Amino acid sequence: MASGVSGYAAISTRVRAMYSDLLTPQDMTRLGDSPDFSSLVSALKGTPYGRYLSGLKDNELTPRRVILQIRHRLSDSYSSVVQQAPEQTRPLIRQLFRYFEVGNLKAVLRSIQTVSSWKSEIAAWDRVREVLFPFGSFSTIPAQAMVESGSVAAAVELLRGSPYESTLSFAMKRFSTEQNLFPLEVALDLNYWRRLWAEAKKLSGKDREMGLKIIGSLLDLNNLMWVIRYKIYHNLSEEELINYTLPFGYHVRDEDIRAIAAGADIASVISRVYPNISHVSELLEHPESGLPKLEHLLKQQVMQRCVAAFIGDPFHIGLPLAYLLLSDFEIQDLVVLIEAKSSKLKDEDFRPLLLKTALTH
Amino acid sequence: MLFPKQMSEVELIVPSKDLVAVTRALSGYGVFHQVDSANLGLEGVGQNTWQDKAGAFSTLERRIQTIMQNVGLAEEYPARPGIDTMVDLDATRPQVDRIDEDVKGVSDQLSGEKKRLELLESQLRQLEPIADVNVEVGALSKSSFMHSILGVVPSANISRLRTSLLRVPHVFFILREDAQKPVVWILGPKSNSDVLERAAKSAYLNPLSLPEEFGGTPEQITAMLRKEIEASKQKISGLEADLAKKGALYKNELEKLLWDVHISRVMADSIVRFGQLRHTYVVVGWVPTSDLEDLTVRLKDASREILIETMATSRSGHHAHVPVALTNIKWLKPIQDLVTTFGRPSYGELDPTLLMALTFPVLYGAMFGDLGQGLVLMLVGILAHNKIFMKGLQSLGLLLVYCGFFASIFGYLYGSIFGFEGHLIEKYLHFHFEPTWLSPIGNILTILGFAIDAGIILLVFAYLLGLFNNVRSRDWAHFWFGHTGVVALVFYFSFLWVLNVLLGDTPIAPKVARAISELPLPFPTLAGAFAVLVMFSGFFRNMVEGHTLIEGKGFGGFAMFLVQSFMDLFETVIGMLSNTLSFVRVGAFAVAHGGLSLAIFSLAGEKPTIGFWITILIGNIFIIGFEGLIVYIQTMRLHYYEILGKFFHGGGMQFEPLKLNPSQEEAKP
Secondary structure, three states: OOOHHHHHHHHHHHHHHHHOOOOOHHHHHHHHOOOOHHHHHHHHHOOOOHHHHOOOOHHHOOHHHHHHHHHHHHHHHHHHHHHHOOHHHHHHHHHHHHHHHHHHHHHHHHHHHHHHHOOOOOOHHHHHHOOOOOOHHHOOOOHHHHHHHOOHHHHHHOOOOOOOHHHHHHHHHHHHHHOOOHHHHHHHHHHHHHHHHHHHHHOOHHHHHHHHHHHHHHHHHHHHHHHHHHHHOOOOOHHHHHHOOOOOOOOOOHHHHHHHHHOOOHHHHHHHHOOOOOOHHHHHHOHHHHHHHHHHHHHHHHHHHHHHOOOOOOOOOHHHHHHHHHHHHHHHHHHHHHHHHHOOOOHHHHHHHOOOOOOOO | OOOOOOEEEEEEEEEHHHHHHHHHHHHOOOOOEEEOHHHOOOOOOEOOOOHHHHHHHHHHHHHHHHHHHHOOOOOOOOOOOOOOOOOOHHHHHHHHHHHHHHHHHHHHHHHHHHHHHHHHHHHHHHHHHHOOOOOOHHHHHOOOOEEEEEEEOOHHHHHHHHHHOOOOOOEEEEEEOOOOOOEEEEEEEHHHHHHHHHHHHHOOOEEOOOOOOOOOOHHHHHHHHHHHHHHHHHHHHHHHHHHHHHHHHHHHHHHHHHHHHHHHHHHHHHHHOOEEOOOEEEEEEEEEHHHHHHHHHHHHHHOOOOEEEEEEOOOOOOOOOOEEOOOOOHHHHHHHHHHHHHOOOOOOOOOOHHHHHHHHHHHHHHHOOOHHHHHHHHHHHHHHHOOOOOHHHHHHHHHHHHHHHHHHHHHHHHOEEOOEEOHHHHHHHOOOOOOOOOOHHHOHHHHHHHHHHHHHHHHHHHHHHHHHHHHHOOOHHHHHHOOOOHHHHHHHHHHHHHHHHHHOOOOOOOHHHHHHHOOOOOHHHHHHHHHHHHHOHHHHHHHHHOOOOOOOOHHHHHHHHHHHHHHHHHHHHHHHHHHHHHOHHHHHHHHHHHHHHHHHHHHHOOOOOHHHHHHHHHHHHHHHHHHHHHHHHHHHHHHHHHHHHHHOOOOOEEOOOOOOOHHHOOOOO
């Protein structure tokens, strides 16, 4: 098995080259300065996203279409990294990539639940495919056939042999009684993160250290946001909160999650884990606006960890993982910009939502 | 060969009556890259009415695939030349309906029975562990003081389920360990039944549910279940046999239907992306110019009234929308893979494969110069390429051959053979072999200086290629003020003049820098003036491109601009220094190669005993494997960072022609 210098020579060189192609905070500011959606698209054409937009004319582009196109870049980055990564690390990268497949799967299931409210002259699949992440040949889900199957049960039947079969077979019992997608979505999320963590733990040496650090940071973010949201919005009981969260991560310990589930003060737990995040209590006083801000701050923590991975020894899986996450965060910023410009939001309404700032770059 | 294949844009006006024949001609030969007409902004184009038909073909294809799967037939797309035309949906659908109806009854029964078997087996698995408990299963749920939950739970959830119950008194049994579906039994006081139920539900525990007719003790129920399972298995075998018979009966018909519907679907998918006018269709796409004549003849055969307009696309200007088909010479494939790992050339851009085919092996050879080891590397490459030895390296086989060849050439120049140099060759190998050029280990500074000279020549060449690409793409802003533009190149010459002044007559002083310094040019003035131009190159680029000249407003914005400009200059100087000195590694590795060989000889001793030769053999294997790999990394690094970055941007769109048979589809890199 190739690892260390021999395994990472090509990929770390390539990833560094791709890293230099990421947008800078100045680029993001310039894009944010675009007066409207079409100017934003024109400005995007002058960035590395240009080639994904070049075949399309400005006046024919819808926000949804532009988002789909720019996501192709992330998909290409994953393909490129998977192909060049040392063999023992590929399962981890593939599993990380599956995050978008899980998102697609949820979108497909939601579309089946809501399809009856759509206009009949537009085929359901045509509506759905525009919001799916361009997963390409990696996909294991027959999305179109699922949408056209017409029922959640029939759609899940089509997942036989896929990595989701076992998880959904348990969750479907609850769906059939509750007729609510919540248990299916939670089961898919938990299964995804468990597998991802397991893949990171299979690595050894520096790969394992960096894999657990980066994946763990991301897991911390999700685990914390889950427990807070389930508690505040869904009012779930302690035992449910424990079962709907995970007992591992990088900074966040199981005791922290259990303490929140048991009713401990959320702000004090977060302040202990992330001492550099201030005013958590104020954010939690108004969860509707405060929780997105808290999530934003936690994402910036992950970004900082990713940027830090580029300093020092480059011969480990940390670099590719960090690059892929930074690319994803960049696209999240672009989605914010696209939606802000297409709905004519004021600067002060969308700029604070951007992740890429001088602090994180 | 220096550029991707010349492409021609093709625009067709196709009469509706010839639509299918033309589509067949376009998709049958793998030379036409279609452009979605929706993205062209054509005027007068109506709603394409083929969307429904394409959807119907797609659904029909999937139905046939499902039927074939149900009757155990492999999904194959056997090419049937001569019948690749679009089938009539109305005529084909009843055929599929007929077969589907015949097969569906049995396959539905089979699927239902399999589900039932699965359920029975699951119930058996849950009851077996408590088969010796002599109580009525129904009594467990009727207890006045205890709440009991028996069922299967995802194995990954067990630990979390236990954690979630820590606050209430309970007992937790894992009755059956199983990687997927362990059986668990939870018991707790009735007063905590709500907590127990919530915990079980949120851990996705599926409780045991038995049909009413299955009453009694666990032992009695398991006996009943076993009997039912046996009967179910027999029924499944019978149904599978029935389906196999139907598979044999319909095999030929289904395979033909699958092919016909598949090609119809591919063609309909293409037509959906045509622009539909009232009586005609507009088709736009790209064809390699070399295939254009053949395609035109085929299109004319398909439709006499077709209008064909072709435009050869010049390589100058921006061509992000032109697909890129690289010229595939199999001998250059491994080099092309190195290039595409960095990026796919865009249409107007120089394909660096040929340049890299020369520089990569030469730089590798210069760092790994050894006649014997080079020949071994060549041999390994030949064996790997032909899958005789080290099959995993097959894709790199030819690259090893080229690198090995140049390593042996440089070995000849350095007078090194399997690490033996100078008097060691005469002493141990008993023949005379002198360096034809120089021995790196005996002329360290000379070889380092030579490496820097070679690097400067390569860098200047890369700068010139960058200018060439900018001229071709008419990117004047970058031609003048880009990081490899005219201003940067002249500043690099001035930088070499400074380097020459600083290094003076030292042996490491680059001769190329000295030659440049002797040119009758006012270098001090040039250095100052072009430093200012480099410093403000971003400003000038914005001016040429018509962008905002200075980002930020007011005095603060201007101060930030000055700081940024100074940092740009600083970065450029550091970059030029590091780029130039980066090539020292070529000489350094040539020296290190000799040094490593000497280390092996120190370990081997002086007397030519068997131990001596074994040490030399192992040492050579180590050098070929270890140093060979490190030199490969260094060569790649020099190309990716120092050379390609100067003139090559990549980002080309892959040429993806329409094809009918999926088995012929090009593997994406």
